[in-house]
Amino acid sequence: MLKCIIEGVDFIASDLKDEYGVYKSIEREEIRLKGYSNALICPCCKKPVRLGAGNIREPYFAHKDKKECIYSREFSEDIQKIKLKLYTILKANFNGNVAIDYFHDDKLFSSILLQKDNKKLAIEFFKISQIRRIKSKIESYQNIGNRFLAVIIDNPSTVSTYNKSSLEYYASDNNPNGIVVYASNNEFELHKFIRPSSKYQTRLKRSFDIDLFNVSIDGIFDVKFDEDSDYKMNSESEIISEQIPDNYSCKYEKDEAELITTDIPYISKQKITTKQNITYNQINSIKQKKKKRTFDIIYSVPFDLTLSCFIYKVRSYCYNIRNNIAVNDNKFKLMALIQNHFDYPNYIKALKDCANREGLDYVLIVIEKCEIKAKQIYQNIE
Structure with missing residues (x-):
């Protein structure tokens, strides 16, 4: 308890210390003595309380009897x-x-x-x-x-x-x-x-x-x-990789045949569908501003998702692969999805943690391939 009533006036225990956190010795002894004479009253149940003013805890008031009111047990x-x-x-x-x-x-x-x-x-x-x-x-x-x-x-x-x-x-x-x-x-x-x-x-x-x-x-x-x-x-x-929720939510609600890019400064906002015949030259003709990506964006899969959505999509592709659902197609999408998010180190670290935790060995293989390919790209640039 931080407060008690003394002669009808509220008194806060912290007032027994000065601005430097040092006890006011005279005041502390006065309040302690008033506690012995039952002059300190709980503002809730109106029963006598005592002063606790040691050197470990901050000063406080506590009930004398074992049956405490709601005020004394309200807070840690x-x-x-x-x-x-x-x-x-x-x-x-x-x-x-x-x-x-x-x-x-x-x-x-x-x-x-x-x-x-x-x-x-x-x-x-x-x-x-x-x-x-x-x-x-x-x-x-x-x-x-x-x-x-x-x-x-x-x-x-x-x-x-x-x-x-x-x-x-x-x-x-x-x-x-x-x-x-x-x-x-x-x-x-x-x-x-x-x-x-x-x-x-x-x-x-x-x-x-x-x-x-x-x-x-x-x-x-x-x-x-x-x-x-x-x-x-x-x-x-x-983003902290250890804080991935068990039930991943996915912001990517559209069908995979229709993708709307996220509104970020280095990619122009546009609507792209897999039904369109997008050539390699057309993809490279889109100017990316401010940020140079390690891999070219593959537009047939999502890119620049939030962390939870990214993990969710990876797990969904792995589920399809394990259940023999369009295995080659899902393997391609998995590789492309990781490449599209490879420049976010927190994402890759979080994905590794998730793969190790859930036994997604194929995901670890894909990440290793991407890392090897990235090193080759950097060496060629140098």
Whole structure:
């Protein structure tokens, strides 16, 4: 517990330390003695509490009896630290009133409550596994007509989409503008999903220093997401191969006979079908800007997919090969697909990890062939 009541006034345990994190010795002893005389009262159940102010944990209050109320068991220590840090930052940055552990009644309190112009915004903190807790909070705030902003304190997700049964989904659905907030001791990240009503989505991310954390009373951050640059940043340079989901989603919904290129700066956007007779010279005549590819693009298969879609397509071709479905055709498509994405090292690393994990030996053979061929190309250029 971060707060107690002393003689009818709220007292925050962190006030026992100065700006350098050193205890104020006299104040600490005074509060400790008041705890012995039952002068420290829990703001929730109104029962006596004691002060815990050692050198390992941050100062806190705890109930004297073993039967604790909802306030004392609400948060873990890591959540308490981030909550307290954001409270201090918002006290300096937010243009309005800021309260910590604000009690609406004996069953609901807000971790941080912002108030301005007769409006209220609660800020709540969650770990990624606390699905039941966020559902309960959503229902509680809906009952009192209060808006709240969900903040996740676990490591930010790197998967391009979110599962509709995940805490991220509920946070995005509840938070204004659909933004998911991750916070740590050093920085906070804002995640936004494009096409939030669709199964296939793109994650945009922006990172900031935690000391710059500020939000409007409506729960809106003064941040603009550039869909083109942010998408390129997150889909190419920040992909982590270990974070491949078990059930890969695929953005490539069109039939293989019809392919629309993705909107990236070095390929002109155009509609191409396999029914057209595209000659080798016509393919080479398309000018590629800014980026030189190792292999020529083979337009009869997808290219420049997201990581999850790329893995999904590779697995689908492998499935067809294993089940003797158009084996030669699928082997060609598999080789072409890997070549079309060969210049994304994260993709190839992720594919190797997936192939080793699932025993896709043929995929490893194809990657090795591509690597050998790439070396020959580089040697010829030199």
